[in-house]
Amino acid sequence: MRRYLAARLLQALGVVVFVTTLSFVVVHLAPGDPISAALQNPNVTEEVRQQWRASYGLDKPIAEQYVLWLSNVARGKLGFSITHRRPVGDVLAMALPRTLLLCGLALLLSFVIGIGIGLLQAERPHGPRDRWLGRVLLVLYSVPDFWLALLALLLFAYRFPLFPPGGMTDPVTYPYLSNGEQFVDRVKHLVLPVVTLALLSSAGVARFQRAALLAVLPSDWMRTAIAKGLSWRTAVRRHAFRNALLPTITLFGLSLPVFASGAIFIEKVFTWPGMGLLTVNAIAARDYPLVTAGVLVMSVIVVTGALLADIAVAAADPRIRLS
Amino acid sequence: MASAPPSIRVPASSVRQRLRSDSRFWIGLSTLGIIILIALFARFLAPYDPNAQLDISSLHSQAPSLAHPMGTDTFSRDVLSRLIYGAQISLTISLAAVAIAMTFGTLVGAVAGYLGGVIDAILMRLVDAASSIPTLLLLIVVIALWDEIGVVFLTLLIAGVAWFTVSRLVRAETLAVRDADFIVAARALGMPSWRILARHVLPNVVGPAIVAATLAIGNVILLEAGLSYLGIGVRPPTASWGSIIQEGAERVSDLWWLTLFPGLAILVTVFACNALGDALRDALDPRQLLASLGDETVQHTR
Amino acid sequence: MTSPLLELDNLHTFFYTDTGVARAVDGVSFHVGAGETVGVVGESGCGKSVTALSILRLIRAPGRVEQGSAIRFEGKDLLGLSEREMQRIRGNRIAMVFQEPMTALNPVFTVGDQIAEVARIHANMSKKDAAVKAVEMLRLVGIPAPEQRATEYPHQLSGGMRQRVVIAMALVMNPALVIADEPTTALDVTIQAQILELLADLTKRLGTSILLITHDLGVVAENCSRVIVMYAGEVVEEAATVDLFARAHHPYTEGLLGAMPRVGGTAERLATIPGTVPPPTNWPDGCRFRERCMYAWERCATEHPPLYQIGGGHTSRCHLAVEPERRAHPHTPIAAAIGASAA
Numbered sequence: 012m013r014r015y016l017a018a019r020l021l022q023a024l025g026v027v028v029f030v031t032t033l034s035f036v037v038v039h040l041a042p043g044d045p046i047s048a049a050l051q052n053p054n055v056t057e058e059v060r061q062q063w064r065a066s067y068g069l070d071k072p073i074a075e076q077y078v079l080w081l082s083n084v085a086r087g088k089l090g091f092s093i094t095h096r097r098p099v100g101d102v103l104a105m106a107l108p109r110t111l112l113l114c115g116l117a118l119l120l121s122f123v124i125g126i127g128i129g130l131l132q133a134e135r136p137h138g139p140r141d142r143w144l145g146r147v148l149l150v151l152y153s154v155p156d157f158w159l160a161l162l163a164l165l166l167f168a169y170r171f172p173l174f175p176p177g178g179m180t181d182p183v184t185y186p187y188l189s190n191g192e193q194f195v196d197r198v199k200h201l202v203l204p205v206v207t208l209a210l211l212s213s214a215g216v217a218r219f220q221r222a223a224l225l226a227v228l229p230s231d232w233m234r235t236a237i238a239k240g241l242s243w244r245t246a247v248r249r250h251a252f253r254n255a256l257l258p259t260i261t262l263f264g265l266s267l268p269v270f271a272s273g274a275i276f277i278e279k280v281f282t283w284p285g286m287g288l289l290t291v292n293a294i295a296a297r298d299y300p301l302v303t304a305g306v307l308v309m310s311v312i313v314v315t316g317a318l319l320a321d322i323a324v325a326a327a328d329p330r331i332r333l334s
Numbered sequence: 335m336a337s338a339p340p341s342i343r344v345p346a347s348s349v350r351q352r353l354r355s356d357s358r359f360w361i362g363l364s365t366l367g368i369i370i371l372i373a374l375f376a377r378f379l380a381p382y383d384p385n386a387q388l389d390i391s392s393l394h395s396q397a398p399s400l401a402h403p404m405g406t407d408t409f410s411r412d413v414l415s416r417l418i419y420g421a422q423i424s425l426t427i428s429l430a431a432v433a434i435a436m437t438f439g440t441l442v443g444a445v446a447g448y449l450g451g452v453i454d455a456i457l458m459r460l461v462d463a464a465s466s467i468p469t470l471l472l473l474i475v476v477i478a479l480w481d482e483i484g485v486v487f488l489t490l491l492i493a494g495v496a497w498f499t500v501s502r503l504v505r506a507e508t509l510a511v512r513d514a515d516f517i518v519a520a521r522a523l524g525m526p527s528w529r530i531l532a533r534h535v536l537p538n539v540v541g542p543a544i545v546a547a548t549l550a551i552g553n554v555i556l557l558e559a560g561l562s563y564l565g566i567g568v569r570p571p572t573a574s575w576g577s578i579i580q581e582g583a584e585r586v587s588d589l590w591w592l593t594l595f596p597g598l599a600i601l602v603t604v605f606a607c608n609a610l611g612d613a614l615r616d617a618l619d620p621r622q623l624l625a626s627l628g629d630e631t632v633q634h635t636r
Numbered sequence: 637m638t639s640p641l642l643e644l645d646n647l648h649t650f651f652y653t654d655t656g657v658a659r660a661v662d663g664v665s666f667h668v669g670a671g672e673t674v675g676v677v678g679e680s681g682c683g684k685s686v687t688a689l690s691i692l693r694l695i696r697a698p699g700r701v702e703q704g705s706a707i708r709f710e711g712k713d714l715l716g717l718s719e720r721e722m723q724r725i726r727g728n729r730i731a732m733v734f735q736e737p738m739t740a741l742n743p744v745f746t747v748g749d750q751i752a753e754v755a756r757i758h759a760n761m762s763k764k765d766a767a768v769k770a771v772e773m774l775r776l777v778g779i780p781a782p783e784q785r786a787t788e789y790p791h792q793l794s795g796g797m798r799q800r801v802v803i804a805m806a807l808v809m810n811p812a813l814v815i816a817d818e819p820t821t822a823l824d825v826t827i828q829a830q831i832l833e834l835l836a837d838l839t840k841r842l843g844t845s846i847l848l849i850t851h852d853l854g855v856v857a858e859n860c861s862r863v864i865v866m867y868a869g870e871v872v873e874e875a876a877t878v879d880l881f882a883r884a885h886h887p888y889t890e891g892l893l894g895a896m897p898r899v900g901g902t903a904e905r906l907a908t909i910p911g912t913v914p915p916p917t918n919w920p921d922g923c924r925f926r927e928r929c930m931y932a933w934e935r936c937a938t939e940h941p942p943l944y945q946i947g948g949g950h951t952s953r954c955h956l957a958v959e960p961e962r963r964a965h966p967h968t969p970i971a972a973a974i975g976a977s978a979a
Contacts, residue, residue: 158597169587231739240727
């Protein structure tokens with residue numbers, strides 16, 4: 012187990028380095044340099060531009076810049092945001108927890124829903140319940156995320172004003188609310204984005220869980236379970252499920268990236284001030300340092316998610332844990 | 335994509351049988367066929383020119399009516415016509431991107447699997463690392479940094495992120511076959527590598543590859559729509575389903591038809607791809623075949 | 637004579653496949669008495685495993701136990717019971733031991749948990765009590781350090797130990813009948829002997845009946861009081877073990893005995909039975925063993941032989957029972973002749 016962990020850690024580190032390098036390469040391959048776009052104003056003299064470039068280290072040879080970039084990243088200095096006029100690290104530090112809150116809740120919800128549906132389907136494979144659920148899931152799976160979000164907004168925030176149309180808290184009244192009311196306000200703002208995101212992902216989870224269950228149903232130990240006197244349903248829910256949960260744990264970790272990027276649409280539609288919205292706005296504003304740092308951070312989340320997932324599976328599968 | 339066991343050739347007759355009885359196959363195929371036809375004959379089907387601003391003063395932002403079944407947008411363009419032409423764009427991009435990704439991915443996968451050794455290791459490490467970056471982010475960054483990119487470049491970019499899965503699939507297949515006896519025999523007889531790949535490896539790959547391609551088309555349509563919605567995919571005034579939604583996003587509560595109809599179009603198309611892909615996958619699955627051979631031990635329906 | 641513990645009456649189990657109807661079990665009748673160990677012998681494809689699965693109603697689509705079959709256990713017809721009632725019998729009154737100890741146990745649950753599960757379902761034991769019972773059972777089947785072993789997972793145990801666990805699972809509720817389907821086929825020869833000895837010992841102590849299914853006549857000789865020989869979905873011979881080995885009647889049984897390697901026998905080639913079992917979707921007319929039989933004559937092609945009584949509880953599905961003089965004229969079986977001419 013320990014050797015396995017060490018190998019995986021090394022691999023994860025390698026990927027992070029790769030992504031860091033990629034960010035650097037992409038930025039420097041782009042036409043112009045990161046600074047000139049921000050300083051489009053013709054009143055800015057060439058001298059000032061050179062000064063800016065020098066202070067950002069852009070006049071140095073590219074290899075040196077790369078080393079500088081790597082060492083900066085390692086120390087957590089991700090650059091300076093042009094639009095926010097603050098260190099990128101600060102800006103991200105504010106937005107990241109918000110995205111994690113949204114994605115975390117949605118992830119949990121999607122897995123509860125997805126695992127439940129997958130289980131319901133696998134109890135009678137190819138039976139009527141399985142088929143109908145399968146069709147519903149297929150539709151969910153085919154829906155564009157941003158569209159579902161827009162529809163949810165249209166229906167439940169405008170047509171039937173049950174929930175607020177976006178944001179994290181009420182922009183006007185929030186500071187004047189009591190603690191309890193503030194909590195309720197936050198919850199109300201969370202419902203639509205979380206449920207939308209969760210529904211979209213649950214389809215994939217359900218399909219996966221169903222496939223995992225179906226794969227183990229013909230196993231010999233299922234036959235043993237029935238021969239011991241268990242009902243088919245109990246055998247599926249207890250024996251098959253526990254077995255088929257292992258791959259789902261991996262899926263859990265692998266789902267983090269989907270959320271990290273899928274949340275971009277949700278955040279935009281519901282104006283949720285998280286990493287996704289930040290990145291999208293930064294792109295529009297050509298705030299390159301923020302963009303690349305944002306991408307880097309999200310990639311690190313992905314890699315960490317996959318790593319954690321693998322560790323979780325290794326811990327949960329007694330065959331690996333005890334080797 | 336979960337690692338799949340090397341494929342067992344399934345007799346064509348049973349594949350056809352199972353496909354024929356699967357409603358998803360027919361629904362998917364016919365729907366996709368209709369949409370492709372719509373895209374092909376857009377010129378004859380669209381009631382108006384998709385880019386024609388009909389009467390900017392009086393006809394803009396009209397709700398659906400008899401004259402304009404899907405309403406008009408803020409530039410008084412007929413939405414239905416834009417939707418029909420949008421099919422052209424979206425389908426072209428996705429079919430082209432998938433075709434390129436399949437070709438490239440197959441080549442890389444086959445080479446890596448067949449040659450093995452260092453080349454295989456390097457290629458696969460690259461693929462693993464590259465595919466661990468969230469694609470959407472990658473695309474956003476790249477597109478954002480290059481301001482104006484045409485449809486062609488967009489297609490190439492999308493293909494560039496889609497080929498990883500294919501290469502893994504093909505590599506697995508190649509590895510499974512490479513050391514088989516008949517391959518060794520073929521090599522002993524002096525058959526050149528490319529010939530071996532073409533005649534023995536590829537036929538085994540075709541099945542799963544078709545499934546992957548079908549599903550990929552759906553995913554690419556979603557991807558392109560998303561990018562267009564963000565404003566960085568297909569740019570206005572070109573009508574793509576995503577860009578129509580983007581134009582109406584600001585006033586989604588008033589101009590609901592600008593959101594509803596293009597979204598439905600995307601949903602129906604992607605649904606067709608997924609249904610078709612699922613049906614193909616189940617029909618080609620050797621495990622289903624084994625089940626139907628009726629082994630004696632406890633088994634389940636179908 | 638008291639009514640037998642288990643009585644199969646004209647059991648038919650068919651499989652409805654794309655290639656036709658496979659009549660895997662085609663009219664099988666036999667009984668098992670209380671405390672008896674009965675062996676069912678036959679090669680692969682003869683229907684012995686399907687028979688075992690049919691008793692516990694473990695046959696699923698596309699297989700089906702046909703109407704007209706009866707499986708009477710302690711007087712009740714199992715085929716008429718509801719699924720819930722059947723669940724109360726499985727693992728409780730009738731238990732089954734399967735062939736592959738590797739895969740018969742769920743890899744993600746401890747061995748103790750899986751044994752305890754039986755007690756919790758049928759005896760409604762609490763978790764704690766069931767765990768204690770599980771350790772007790774492990775001790776019973778001769779596993780050393782049972783408290784420790786109970787917390788281990790199947791992959792940590794050897795094949796022989798896993799099979800002991802499976803047996804422990806089967807015996808938790810002290811069933812009246814244990815069906816053992818090739819319990820030792822997947823094990824080493826040395827372990828085989830141990831497992832069979834264990835089974836014999838335990839069942840003698842507890843008075844359990846065993847239906848032992850195997851392809852190995854040697855196993856049967858050591859452990860069973862009565863033997864049933866199956867071929868092509870039918871019972872072709874039944875006798876007390878001693879009788880069978882001393883006076884085998886059916887040519888198939890003869891062939892099986894001839895094919896057995898015997899210590900101390902002359903160092904000749906083992907006799908084999910030429911030909912193969914016909915496909916279950918297409919049993920031939922007349923006697924199903926005809927093409928591989930060295931005594932077959934015209935009657936065997938046209939008349940399907942019933943189970944003739946030979947005397948002393950010995951039955952045989954062979955026309956030689958009524959025309960014993962034919963035994964003096966052996967010839968090359970048709971299957972061998974075809975094989976020879978094809979070569």
